Amino acid sequence: xxxxxxTETEIRTDDFYCEPEEAGMSPENLSYxxxxxxRSIREQMMKGMVTLVARHGKIVWHxxxxxxxxxxxxxxxxxxxxxxxxxxxxxxALMQLYDRGLVMPSDKLSDYIPAFASSMVALPNxxxxxxFVPPKREITIHDLxxxxxxxxxxxSLNGFHPGAQYCAACxxxxxxxxxxxxxxxxxxxxxxxxxxxxxxxxxxxRWDYTNxxxxxxxxxxxxxxxxxxKSYLRENILDPLGMSETAFYPDQxxxxxxxxxxxxxxxxxxxxxxxxxxxxxxxxxxxxTCYYNIAAGLTGTASDYFRFAQMLCDKGTFQGHRILSxxxxxxxxxxxxxxxxxxxxxxxxxxxxxxQTAANTTFNYMGDGSFGWHGYWGSVYNVWPEKELVAIFLxxxxxxxxxxxxxxxxxxxxxxxxx
Numbered sequence: 001x002x003x004x005x006x007t008e009t010e011i012r013t014d015d016f017y018c019e020p021e022e023a024g025m026s027p028e029n030l031s032y033x034x035x036x037x038x039r040s041i042r043e044q045m046m047k048g049m050v051t052l053v054a055r056h057g058k059i060v061w062h063x064x065x066x067x068x069x070x071x072x073x074x075x076x077x078x079x080x081x082x083x084x085x086x087x088x089x090x091x092x093a094l095m096q097l098y099d100r101g102l103v104m105p106s107d108k109l110s111d112y113i114p115a116f117a118s119s120m121v122a123l124p125n126x127x128x129x130x131x132f133v134p135p136k137r138e139i140t141i142h143d144l145x146x147x148x149x150x151x152x153x154x155x156s157l158n159g160f161h162p163g164a165q166y167c168a169a170c171x172x173x174x175x176x177x178x179x180x181x182x183x184x185x186x187x188x189x190x191x192x193x194x195x196x197x198x199x200x201x202x203x204x205x206r207w208d209y210t211n212x213x214x215x216x217x218x219x220x221x222x223x224x225x226x227x228x229x230k231s232y233l234r235e236n237i238l239d240p241l242g243m244s245e246t247a248f249y250p251d252q253x254x255x256x257x258x259x260x261x262x263x264x265x266x267x268x269x270x271x272x273x274x275x276x277x278x279x280x281x282x283x284x285x286x287x288x289t290c291y292y293n294i295a296a297g298l299t300g301t302a303s304d305y306f307r308f309a310q311m312l313c314d315k316g317t318f319q320g321h322r323i324l325s326x327x328x329x330x331x332x333x334x335x336x337x338x339x340x341x342x343x344x345x346x347x348x349x350x351x352x353x354x355x356q357t358a359a360n361t362t363f364n365y366m367g368d369g370s371f372g373w374h375g376y377w378g379s380v381y382n383v384w385p386e387k388e389l390v391a392i393f394l395x396x397x398x399x400x401x402x403x404x405x406x407x408x409x410x411x412x413x414x415x416x417x418x419x
Contacts, residue, residue, distance in 0.1 A: 016059050016306075020417070023055040029417035030061050036413060037065040040406040046378065047262040048074035049395040049406075052302040053414045056388045057310055061414075062302065068259035070269070079250055079257045080394040081281070082298045082305070083180065083375035087214045088332075089237060089308060090294035091145055091352035093221045093229075095328040096236055102224050105142035105331070109149070112220050115195035121150060122170075122198040124162040132198060139203045141220070144213045145351040146336045150199030153210035154178045163200035164208060170197045171212075178211040180281075180296045180376070187229065187292055191219045207337050209344060211295030214352065218294040229292035240321045241307040246300030249289045258285075258299065261377055261396045264403040281377075296376065302392050305381060309372075309390045313383045333371045333385075345374070345404075363408055366391060366415035380407045387418050 020027045033051055040046040048066030052059060064074040097103040110117035116139055120132040135150065143149035152164040154171045155178075174193045177183055183190075194212060201208065218229045225232050230248055238246050250258065261270040261281045271281035291297070307318055312332075316324035324332075335348030335355040346362030347354040353373045356365040365372060365382045366389060372382035378395035391414040393407050 016054070016057065017062075018058040018060060020060040023058045023060050024419045025053070025055055025060045026417045026419055029413065032413045032416075033061065033063070033410060034065075036406065036409045037063075041066045044267045045264055045403050045406055046395050046397055047267055048078075048259060049378075049393060050074065050076055050078055050080075050302045051394075051410060052306055052390075052392040053417070054306055054310060054390040055418070057314065059303075059306065068257075070260075074259065075257070077245075077257060077301055077303070078259050078394070079245060079254055079299050079301055080259065080379060080396060081180075081261075081375070081377050082246075082300055082379065082394075083296045083377050084211075084373060085305065085375040085379055085381055086294050086296055086298035087352040088312075088373055088381075089233065089298065090214050090218055090221070091332060092308075092312075092324060093233060093237060093294070094141070094145065094217050095324055095332060095351070097221065097224050098331075099325045099328050103141060103220065105140065105145065107141050109139040109141065109144065109216070109220075112223050113191065113195055113216075115192070119150075119195070120198050121202055122163050122166045122200065124166045130166055135199060136202045137204070139199075141217075142336075143203045144217050144220075146207070146349055147209055147213045147352075148204050148207055148337065149213055149216075150201045150203045150206070150208075151194070151210055151212050151216070152200035152208045153212065161200070161206070167198055167200040176212075178215065178295070180293065183291045186290050187215050187219050187294075188222065191216050205340070207340075207343065207349060211293070214295035215293060218292060229294060233294075237308070237323060240323060241304075241311060241318055243300065243304040243307055246298055246304045248292050248297050248299070249286070250299050255285065259396045262398070264378070264397045264400045270398065302394050305392050305394075306390060309381050309383050309392065312371075313385055313388060313390055363404060364412060366411050374404075374407070378403050378407070380411070382411050384415065387415070389415065389418060391415075 048068050050064045053061035064076045068074045121135050124130045139149045152167050311318040311323050315326040316329050332351040335357050338348035343349045346360040347356050353371045355371045366384040370384035374380045378397035381392045393410050
């Protein structure tokens with residue numbers, strides 16, 4: 001088995017480790033991951049990272065590289081800011097309610113939050129004049145899950161169109177923040193503000209990457225379940241999967257295991273636990289702990305996220321615990337937006353994840369039919385059901401294109417190791 005520093009955290013998953021050959025993997029090909037990681041550190045694309053590869057439910061590779069801080073070696077049990085890798089966990093929570101017959105993708109958003117029934121679409125022209133028209137139809141839960149609801153972002157990561165520019169200004173004026181910045185509020189209060197603001201496009205007609213879609217979904221989970229999102233996730237996903245070190249706000253006793261964030265290229269430290277840092281990097285360490293941002297707010301380890309990703313790979317079960325039905329997982333992993341748009345990485349969007357349907361020149365995952373998503377601070381997970389393969393890469397580095405190449409190389413080396 002690939003050597004790694006076993007910690008108390010990893011002992012929990014010790015039964016899941018095996019030699020690469022036992023899982024039909026090539027040790028020689030897996031060793032190329034070392035070369036990719038060392039090159040990335042040498043070229044100052046990354047400061048430190050943790051990689052994990054599993055096949056047939058067994059971990060065959062789990063290593064740490066570089067530093068978590070100045071002079072502090074990265075460890076395999078490091079706790080990372082998962083950022084947008086949180087989104088798929090939120091989608092899974094919503095789909096549990098689907099399994100129980102409590103929510104349907106075809107349901108109107110206004111069935112749960114009536115104020116959205118009066119939403120209007122903003123249509124600016126080239127002169128900056130804006131007219132408002134009723135949407136062709138109301139927003140559905142499916143629209144939220146696929147980010148085609150017409151709700152946009154305060155700060156776009158995939159390019160603004162005129163309607164999005166106008167709506168982003170409205171969001172800012174209303175005091176809506178959709179990033180990882182700590183807030184003295186709840187997701188319910190954020191969604192209430194959002195419900196009175198215009199849409200950037202007709203529902204179902206445009207893909208707009210936005211944290212607000214996930215935040216609204218999180219609020220629906222709260223309203224339907226009668227629990228706050230933190231409690232719901234703990235009781236229904238995190239504890240059943242044994243994800244004991246995944247949380248919105250890590251306990252202060254664990255802060256020493258959270259890596260600092262660095263700027264890709266310069267390796268300037270953007271945040272450390274002992275310095276003010278940027279607002280986005282400080283979220284997990286604030287005393288404002290009632291804001292449960294499932295779009296970008298979770299922190300966790302590679303071994304914890306393996307449990308969630310393996311559950312998806314195994315069609316909803318892990319260690320005898322059924323989290324989702326096979327049908328729900330199937331719905332989550334379909335390429336819904338293939339007909340009218342793709343995500344920022346060049347693939348169609350499923351339910352809060354990319355789904356690879358063909359190779360492209362932007363970013364290639366492990367193979368056709370593989371699915372997964374990234375985190376803002378340089379992380380990615382990918383599941384390839386056909387090969388029963390799971391790969392996880394966690395880092396804490398500013399999001400620029402050259403840092404994506406390390407993720408892409410890692411995923412493709414992992415895929416090439418399948419015998």
